[in-house]
Amino acid sequence: MTDLDARRPVTVRGVTLGTGTPAVIVPLTARTPAELVAQAAPVVAARPDLVEWRVDHLLAGGSDLAAVVEAGRALVAALDGLPLLATIRTGAEGGELPMPGEEYLVVYRALLEAGIADLVDVELRHATAARVIAAAHDAGVPVVASNHDFDGTPDREEIERRLLAMAEQGADVLKIAVMPRSPEDVLTLLSATLAVRRRVDQPLITMAMAGTGVVSRLAGGVFGSAATFGTVGAASAPGQVEVDALRRTLALVHQD
Numbered sequence: 373m374t375d376l377d378a379r380r381p382v383t384v385r386g387v388t389l390g391t392g393t394p395a396v397i398v399p400l401t402a403r404t405p406a407e408l409v410a411q412a413a414p415v416v417a418a419r420p421d422l423v424e425w426r427v428d429h430l431l432a433g434g435s436d437l438a439a440v441v442e443a444g445r446a447l448v449a450a451l452d453g454l455p456l457l458a459t460i461r462t463g464a465e466g467g468e469l470p471m472p473g474e475e476y477l478v479v480y481r482a483l484l485e486a487g488i489a490d491l492v493d494v495e496l497r498h499a500t501a502a503r504v505i506a507a508a509h510d511a512g513v514p515v516v517a518s519n520h521d522f523d524g525t526p527d528r529e530e531i532e533r534r535l536l537a538m539a540e541q542g543a544d545v546l547k548i549a550v551m552p553r554s555p556e557d558v559l560t561l562l563s564a565t566l567a568v569r570r571r572v573d574q575p576l577i578t579m580a581m582a583g584t585g586v587v588s589r590l591a592g593g594v595f596g597s598a599a600t601f602g603t604v605g606a607a608s609a610p611g612q613v614e615v616d617a618l619r620r621t622l623a624l625v626h627q628d
Protein backbone atom coordinates (compact mmCIF):
# COMPACT_ATOMS: atom_id res chain seq x y z
CA MET A 373 0.00 0.00 0.00
CA THR A 374 1.35 3.45 -0.93
CA ASP A 375 0.38 6.53 1.06
CA LEU A 376 -2.03 7.48 -1.74
CA ASP A 377 -3.92 4.19 -1.73
CA ALA A 378 -7.42 4.56 -0.33
CA ARG A 379 -7.91 3.11 3.14
CA ARG A 380 -11.38 1.98 2.09
CA PRO A 381 -10.97 0.72 -1.49
CA VAL A 382 -14.08 -0.43 -3.32
CA THR A 383 -14.08 -3.78 -5.11
CA VAL A 384 -16.77 -4.83 -7.58
CA ARG A 385 -16.57 -8.03 -9.62
CA GLY A 386 -12.89 -8.36 -8.77
CA VAL A 387 -12.00 -4.80 -9.88
CA THR A 388 -10.66 -2.53 -7.14
CA LEU A 389 -10.94 1.25 -7.09
CA GLY A 390 -8.48 3.00 -4.81
CA THR A 391 -5.26 1.02 -5.07
CA GLY A 392 -2.56 0.83 -7.73
CA THR A 393 -2.88 2.11 -11.30
CA PRO A 394 -6.17 3.97 -11.91
CA ALA A 395 -9.03 1.93 -13.33
CA VAL A 396 -10.11 2.65 -16.90
CA ILE A 397 -13.85 3.28 -17.32
CA VAL A 398 -15.49 3.40 -20.75
CA PRO A 399 -18.89 5.12 -21.13
CA LEU A 400 -21.83 3.90 -23.22
CA THR A 401 -23.99 6.70 -24.58
CA ALA A 402 -26.51 4.91 -26.84
CA ARG A 403 -29.96 6.47 -27.27
CA THR A 404 -31.83 3.23 -28.07
CA PRO A 405 -31.75 -0.29 -26.55
CA ALA A 406 -30.55 -1.86 -29.81
CA GLU A 407 -27.78 0.70 -30.14
CA LEU A 408 -26.76 0.07 -26.52
CA VAL A 409 -26.03 -3.62 -27.04
CA ALA A 410 -24.28 -2.87 -30.34
CA GLN A 411 -22.15 -0.18 -28.66
CA ALA A 412 -21.21 -2.60 -25.88
CA ALA A 413 -19.55 -5.15 -28.21
CA PRO A 414 -16.37 -3.21 -29.08
CA VAL A 415 -16.20 -1.88 -25.53
CA VAL A 416 -16.24 -5.42 -24.11
CA ALA A 417 -13.59 -6.43 -26.65
CA ALA A 418 -11.36 -3.59 -25.36
CA ARG A 419 -11.61 -5.04 -21.77
CA PRO A 420 -11.76 -1.84 -19.72
CA ASP A 421 -11.85 -2.22 -15.94
CA LEU A 422 -15.42 -0.89 -15.75
CA VAL A 423 -18.17 0.16 -18.11
CA GLU A 424 -20.32 3.21 -17.42
CA TRP A 425 -23.87 3.14 -18.75
CA ARG A 426 -25.11 6.69 -19.21
CA VAL A 427 -28.76 5.90 -18.68
CA ASP A 428 -29.74 9.53 -19.31
CA HIS A 429 -28.94 9.08 -23.02
CA LEU A 430 -31.39 6.18 -23.29
CA LEU A 431 -34.08 8.10 -21.39
CA ALA A 432 -33.49 11.09 -23.65
CA GLY A 433 -33.95 8.78 -26.62
CA GLY A 434 -37.50 8.06 -25.42
CA SER A 435 -37.20 4.72 -23.56
CA ASP A 436 -39.68 4.35 -20.69
CA LEU A 437 -38.86 2.71 -17.35
CA ALA A 438 -39.68 -0.83 -18.47
CA ALA A 439 -37.60 -0.42 -21.63
CA VAL A 440 -34.68 0.94 -19.60
CA VAL A 441 -34.74 -2.07 -17.26
CA GLU A 442 -34.99 -4.46 -20.18
CA ALA A 443 -32.11 -2.71 -21.94
CA GLY A 444 -30.10 -2.90 -18.72
CA ARG A 445 -30.62 -6.66 -18.51
CA ALA A 446 -29.53 -7.10 -22.13
CA LEU A 447 -26.50 -4.92 -21.45
CA VAL A 448 -25.45 -6.96 -18.40
CA ALA A 449 -25.67 -10.12 -20.51
CA ALA A 450 -23.50 -8.47 -23.19
CA LEU A 451 -20.87 -7.28 -20.71
CA ASP A 452 -19.36 -10.72 -20.15
CA GLY A 453 -18.79 -10.12 -16.44
CA LEU A 454 -17.36 -6.59 -16.69
CA PRO A 455 -18.55 -4.41 -13.80
CA LEU A 456 -21.22 -1.83 -14.61
CA LEU A 457 -21.50 1.69 -13.24
CA ALA A 458 -25.02 3.05 -13.86
CA THR A 459 -25.23 6.83 -14.22
CA ILE A 460 -28.15 9.18 -14.75
CA ARG A 461 -26.50 12.49 -15.55
CA THR A 462 -28.90 15.41 -15.24
CA GLY A 463 -28.94 18.40 -17.54
CA ALA A 464 -27.69 20.60 -14.72
CA GLU A 465 -24.44 18.60 -14.67
CA GLY A 466 -23.77 18.08 -18.36
CA GLY A 467 -26.22 15.22 -18.99
CA GLU A 468 -29.11 14.68 -21.32
CA LEU A 469 -32.16 15.00 -19.07
CA PRO A 470 -33.66 17.65 -16.79
CA MET A 471 -34.69 15.09 -14.08
CA PRO A 472 -34.90 17.52 -11.21
CA GLY A 473 -37.46 15.40 -9.33
CA GLU A 474 -38.49 11.95 -8.20
CA GLU A 475 -37.96 10.29 -11.60
CA TYR A 476 -34.24 10.13 -10.86
CA LEU A 477 -34.91 8.05 -7.73
CA VAL A 478 -37.54 5.92 -9.48
CA VAL A 479 -35.18 4.91 -12.30
CA TYR A 480 -32.33 4.12 -9.92
CA ARG A 481 -34.63 2.05 -7.69
CA ALA A 482 -35.78 0.03 -10.69
CA LEU A 483 -32.19 -0.63 -11.81
CA LEU A 484 -31.19 -1.63 -8.28
CA GLU A 485 -34.19 -3.92 -7.85
CA ALA A 486 -33.33 -5.64 -11.12
CA GLY A 487 -29.74 -6.15 -9.93
CA ILE A 488 -28.37 -4.36 -12.99
CA ALA A 489 -25.82 -2.01 -11.44
CA ASP A 490 -22.58 -2.96 -9.64
CA LEU A 491 -22.08 0.72 -8.76
CA VAL A 492 -24.33 3.77 -9.09
CA ASP A 493 -23.42 7.40 -9.68
CA VAL A 494 -25.39 9.84 -7.53
CA GLU A 495 -25.13 13.59 -8.02
CA LEU A 496 -24.33 15.24 -4.71
CA ARG A 497 -26.70 18.12 -5.43
CA HIS A 498 -29.71 16.07 -6.55
CA ALA A 499 -32.76 16.54 -4.33
CA THR A 500 -33.15 12.77 -3.96
CA ALA A 501 -29.43 12.01 -3.43
CA ALA A 502 -29.76 10.81 0.17
CA ARG A 503 -32.58 8.46 -0.79
CA VAL A 504 -30.73 7.04 -3.82
CA ILE A 505 -27.67 6.44 -1.64
CA ALA A 506 -29.83 4.63 0.95
CA ALA A 507 -31.51 2.52 -1.76
CA ALA A 508 -28.15 1.54 -3.24
CA HIS A 509 -26.72 0.62 0.14
CA ASP A 510 -29.84 -1.40 0.99
CA ALA A 511 -29.17 -3.32 -2.22
CA GLY A 512 -25.49 -3.78 -1.30
CA VAL A 513 -24.37 -1.53 -4.18
CA PRO A 514 -21.59 1.02 -3.57
CA VAL A 515 -22.20 4.66 -4.50
CA VAL A 516 -20.02 6.99 -6.55
CA ALA A 517 -21.12 10.49 -5.51
CA SER A 518 -20.47 13.06 -8.21
CA ASN A 519 -20.38 16.72 -9.03
CA HIS A 520 -19.73 18.43 -12.37
CA ASP A 521 -18.83 21.99 -13.12
CA PHE A 522 -19.07 22.50 -16.88
CA ASP A 523 -18.64 26.27 -16.63
CA GLY A 524 -15.44 26.59 -14.68
CA THR A 525 -13.26 25.41 -11.84
CA PRO A 526 -14.18 26.25 -8.27
CA ASP A 527 -11.33 27.27 -6.00
CA ARG A 528 -9.41 24.60 -4.16
CA GLU A 529 -11.31 24.98 -0.88
CA GLU A 530 -14.64 24.61 -2.67
CA ILE A 531 -13.53 21.46 -4.55
CA GLU A 532 -12.35 20.01 -1.24
CA ARG A 533 -15.61 21.01 0.46
CA ARG A 534 -17.70 19.23 -2.21
CA LEU A 535 -15.65 16.03 -2.02
CA LEU A 536 -15.79 16.01 1.77
CA ALA A 537 -19.56 16.60 1.65
CA MET A 538 -19.85 13.44 -0.47
CA ALA A 539 -17.97 11.47 2.17
CA GLU A 540 -20.27 12.88 4.84
CA GLN A 541 -23.30 11.76 2.84
CA GLY A 542 -22.00 8.20 3.00
CA ALA A 543 -20.66 7.83 -0.55
CA ASP A 544 -18.15 5.05 -1.18
CA VAL A 545 -16.30 6.85 -4.01
CA LEU A 546 -16.04 10.64 -4.38
CA LYS A 547 -15.95 12.14 -7.88
CA ILE A 548 -15.67 15.63 -9.32
CA ALA A 549 -15.21 16.93 -12.89
CA VAL A 550 -14.41 20.58 -13.57
CA MET A 551 -13.92 22.74 -16.66
CA PRO A 552 -10.51 24.42 -16.62
CA ARG A 553 -10.21 27.93 -18.03
CA SER A 554 -6.44 28.01 -17.52
CA PRO A 555 -3.53 25.69 -16.68
CA GLU A 556 -3.81 27.03 -13.11
CA ASP A 557 -7.30 25.53 -12.91
CA VAL A 558 -5.87 22.08 -13.69
CA LEU A 559 -3.33 22.53 -10.90
CA THR A 560 -6.16 23.58 -8.58
CA LEU A 561 -8.06 20.37 -9.36
CA LEU A 562 -4.96 18.23 -8.86
CA SER A 563 -3.90 19.88 -5.62
CA ALA A 564 -7.43 19.59 -4.20
CA THR A 565 -7.36 15.91 -5.20
CA LEU A 566 -4.09 15.33 -3.35
CA ALA A 567 -5.24 17.21 -0.25
CA VAL A 568 -8.51 15.28 -0.03
CA ARG A 569 -6.77 11.99 -0.84
CA ARG A 570 -4.74 12.50 2.33
CA ARG A 571 -7.82 13.24 4.44
CA VAL A 572 -10.45 10.69 3.47
CA ASP A 573 -10.61 6.91 3.37
CA GLN A 574 -12.69 6.60 0.18
CA PRO A 575 -11.28 6.42 -3.35
CA LEU A 576 -11.51 9.64 -5.38
CA ILE A 577 -12.11 10.14 -9.09
CA THR A 578 -11.27 13.62 -10.34
CA MET A 579 -10.69 15.22 -13.69
CA ALA A 580 -10.36 18.54 -15.44
CA MET A 581 -12.22 18.34 -18.74
CA ALA A 582 -11.45 19.43 -22.33
CA GLY A 583 -8.02 19.89 -23.94
CA THR A 584 -6.34 21.77 -21.11
CA GLY A 585 -7.48 19.12 -18.68
CA VAL A 586 -6.29 16.01 -20.56
CA VAL A 587 -3.17 15.85 -18.41
CA SER A 588 -5.42 15.22 -15.40
CA ARG A 589 -7.01 12.23 -17.15
CA LEU A 590 -3.55 10.80 -17.93
CA ALA A 591 -1.69 11.59 -14.72
CA GLY A 592 -4.44 12.13 -12.11
CA GLY A 593 -3.45 8.86 -10.47
CA VAL A 594 -0.19 10.45 -9.30
CA PHE A 595 -2.30 12.83 -7.21
CA GLY A 596 -4.73 10.24 -5.91
CA SER A 597 -7.43 9.79 -8.54
CA ALA A 598 -8.51 6.15 -8.69
CA ALA A 599 -10.05 6.00 -12.16
CA THR A 600 -10.09 7.72 -15.52
CA PHE A 601 -12.68 7.72 -18.29
CA GLY A 602 -11.53 6.69 -21.77
CA THR A 603 -13.33 6.11 -25.04
CA VAL A 604 -14.08 3.28 -27.42
CA GLY A 605 -15.93 5.31 -30.01
CA ALA A 606 -18.16 7.98 -28.48
CA ALA A 607 -17.01 10.23 -25.63
CA SER A 608 -19.35 11.23 -22.79
CA ALA A 609 -17.46 14.40 -21.82
CA PRO A 610 -14.86 16.66 -23.43
CA GLY A 611 -11.21 15.60 -23.26
CA GLN A 612 -11.66 11.84 -22.90
CA VAL A 613 -8.83 9.92 -24.54
CA GLU A 614 -9.10 6.75 -26.62
CA VAL A 615 -8.70 3.72 -24.38
CA ASP A 616 -5.57 2.12 -25.90
CA ALA A 617 -3.62 5.38 -25.80
CA LEU A 618 -4.89 5.93 -22.27
CA ARG A 619 -3.67 2.52 -21.12
CA ARG A 620 -0.26 2.99 -22.71
CA THR A 621 0.10 6.33 -20.94
CA LEU A 622 -1.03 4.92 -17.60
CA ALA A 623 1.61 2.20 -17.93
CA LEU A 624 4.26 4.89 -18.41
CA VAL A 625 3.04 7.05 -15.54
CA HIS A 626 2.60 4.18 -13.08
CA GLN A 627 5.78 2.15 -13.41
CA ASP A 628 5.90 0.61 -9.96
Ligand SMILES: O=C1C[C@@](O)(C(=O)O)C[C@@H](O)[C@@H]1O
Binds near residue numbers: 461520547581601609
Ligand atom coordinates in the same frame (compact mmCIF):
# COMPACT_ATOMS: atom_id res chain seq x y z
O1 LIG B 1 -18.68 11.76 -14.08
C1 LIG B 1 -18.23 11.39 -15.14
C2 LIG B 1 -16.98 11.91 -15.64
C3 LIG B 1 -17.13 12.49 -17.02
O2 LIG B 1 -17.89 13.67 -16.93
C4 LIG B 1 -15.74 12.85 -17.57
O3 LIG B 1 -15.44 14.04 -17.60
O4 LIG B 1 -15.00 11.94 -17.97
C5 LIG B 1 -17.81 11.50 -17.93
C6 LIG B 1 -19.15 11.02 -17.40
O5 LIG B 1 -19.71 10.04 -18.26
C7 LIG B 1 -18.98 10.46 -16.01
O6 LIG B 1 -20.24 10.18 -15.46
